[in-house]
Amino acid sequence: MSTLHTVNKSPFEKPSLDACLAHVGGGASVLLLEDGVYAATKGTAVEERVKGALDSVKLFVLGPDLMARGLSEDRVIEGISVVDYAGFVDLAAENDKVQAWL
Amino acid sequence: MSETIKKFLYLNRKAPYGTIYAWESLEVVLIGAAFDQDVSLAFMDDGVYQLTKGQDTTGVGMKNFSPTYAALGDYEVKKIFVEKESLDERGLTLDDLQHLVWEDEDDDWAEKDSIRLVSREEMTAIMDDADVVFSF
Numbered sequence: 001m002s003t004l005h006t007v008n009k010s011p012f013e014k015p016s017l018d019a020c021l022a023h024v025g026g027g028a029s030v031l032l033l034e035d036g037v038y039a040a041t042k043g044t045a046v047e048e049r050v051k052g053a054l055d056s057v058k059l060f061v062l063g064p065d066l067m068a069r070g071l072s073e074d075r076v077i078e079g080i081s082v083v084d085y086a087g088f089v090d091l092a093a094e095n096d097k098v099q100a101w102l
Numbered sequence: 103m104s105e106t107i108k109k110f111l112y113l114n115r116k117a118p119y120g121t122i123y124a125w126e127s128l129e130v131v132l133i134g135a136a137f138d139q140d141v142s143l144a145f146m147d148d149g150v151y152q153l154t155k156g157q158d159t160t161g162v163g164m165k166n167f168s169p170t171y172a173a174l175g176d177y178e179v180k181k182i183f184v185e186k187e188s189l190d191e192r193g194l195t196l197d198d199l200q201h202l203v204w205e206d207e208d209d210d211w212a213e214k215d216s217i218r219l220v221s222r223e224e225m226t227a228i229m230d231d232a233d234v235v236f237s238f
Contacts, residue, residue, distance in 0.1 A: 012148050012192070043193025043194075047193070068161065070168070
């Protein structure tokens with residue numbers, strides 16, 4: 001059963017991303033959106049944890065939420081794919097279910 | 103009637119857009135600016151994200167309120183403290199933030215920087231020095 005996990009909270013304010021990453025693996029997909037997109041940027045205190053997760057999960061970040069926050073795509077950690085809303089829909093459709101980590 | 107000037111500190115610790123705190127803070131600051139108090143703004147933790155330049159909300163269908171920060175100088179809000187440690191933890195530098203200025207009427211309307219980068223220790227003193235702290 002494939003699952004798309006979504007994380008919409010800042011990694012600096014809530015442990016939602018850590019909780020998510022501790023419970024996924026085996027090629028699961030994790031989409032960072034809303035305040036979750038901050039975890040996808042380079043040079044942060046959580047960068048190593050996020051990079052480490054790339055070994056076991058596919059990471060995506062929602063482009064429009066990056067743009068809204070003044071973060072250009074070149075700030076995104078290598079290996080994380082930027083998707084638009086259509087890409088979000090595709091991910092939801094490709095997976096059997098969507099699980100949100102609030 | 104004598105008026106007591108109090109030191110108001112607006113403490114901003116939330117990222118913009120994900121929650122309403124940032125926008126609400128800005129609204130309260132602008133309303134409060136009418137009361138001739140000694141106003142300071144502090145940005146720490148995720149609050150530093152409020153000041154990033156280049157915010158473009160067309161894709162998310164929300165109002166981009168970031169240009170309003172540039173108007174704070176016109177409201178006599180000229181003390182904006184940003185915590186360096188919070189920027190560092192987020193891979194940001196002062197260059198990633200908007201350049202906010204105020205015009206000094208006593209100095210031929212020279213534009214002066216509003217943002218002051220402060221250490222966590224200095225931020226502690228700034229909070230301690232305030233008479234009233236409004237938390238967002």
